[in-house]
Amino acid sequence: MSTDYQQARESLGARLRELRLTRPAGKLTGPQLASALGWPHSKIYKLEGGKQTATREDLRAWTEAIGQPDAFAELAARLAGFETQIRSWRRQLASGHRPVQQHWNAEIDRTTVIHAWEESVVPGMIQNADYARHVFTRYANLHGSPRDIEEAVRARAQRQEWLFQAGRRFHVLIWEAALRSLICPPPVLAAQLDRLAGIIGVDTVELGIVPFTASVKIAPANGFWILDDRLVVTEDWHAELWLDDASNIALYTKVWRTLRESAVYGADAHNVIYAARRALGSHR
Template structure:
């Protein structure tokens, strides 16, 4: 969790405590407020201490319970401010790529279902080590960051163990452009396409490929990940966005469901991948 995000959560907790101590009719103890709300008293202290993220209904209930319903809009505005969480690449990559990968590993480990769309790169969960290495080196050059490439590759490969755990499901959509983009040497991309094709038929992976000639109901814009239909992670050139508010997550799910209608699966996906691989073989 980034420092900015945690500071915002702690600041909200301080404000909640202020409201409890200045409750209409006199200050409330944590257990007494919890009783009014029908919560375990530990939840009150976790919210006040910034150790748990409130949801909108928590804040509405809190404002009413302390006799200050007029502060509801203020509390919701504070929540909105850190639900859309911007992690700048400059700050994140100051210590290299490995810490970013480790943060991803923690988020993915908690998820049971993941929806992914990538428009120009093979998703990290399905990358080979050589392909991942090439990607990290490209970004290290772009941002001038610490070259901890091998440590970052190891961390990304460790994350793929998720694919071999029961009860998990990775729903992946890849635009055909990702099968042709030479972000790595051609021989590395050939091996990557073999790896991608090999995931078709795995019980934990649903791979859809959107061919160039497919009719698109929406443009194939930036890639994004949806974890357990509760968290969206999207990337832009300046930052990585971690988005948790319900409406935003629902919007990304609608985009994913819209794009999936343009994808092919199974043998048809194998055919698209095979065509791209043959093109690379002829090129070599």
């Protein structure tokens, strides 16, 4: 968790404690407030100590329990301020995968140029339906999220229309590991690799592959997307990071350009893809 995020969470917790102690009708102890809310006592101190992130519902209940409902707007604004950067999968996927895909679609629609790097999976913008279906299923299993798999697949497929719109440019780098990772059955991966090979030559797409044998100047890890020059989106197991400050955008742009120095294109990229495709013969 980033230092900035944790500091913001601790600041919100300190404000919650201040409101509890300065309650107009007299301060409440932690156990008293927990009893009024029907919460475990530990939750009060986790929230106040920055050990747990409050939800909007938590904030509303807190302000009502202390008799200061007008404070909700301030607290909700604080929460929104730091959640725009770190978006937990638990919260994002509470309503399923389709809403997350639809939100991505809206962000992509207002983007002209994308620079992407993926080290372990074929990028969503160029996944076929069967491959995407297996990816969504794996993540639904991991997070215990609603299994709206088919709706998510359709939403992702809709986003791919962006690739065929004039004026768009998709500059994508993929590590060879993504071509060989059996997150799906071998026949599904084979069809996905055929799709990937067919993308080469599409005039809106520049596809580079970083082979296992390439000399690299930076470790090929941590997939990320740069949308125009305004936003970087990267992810970890627990959350997505949405970064819009100039220094982070410059850093990720430098990383992308450094990785690009190790990539191959055109016929050489085809050869890497076909080698991965041939290797699937032993898995059939």
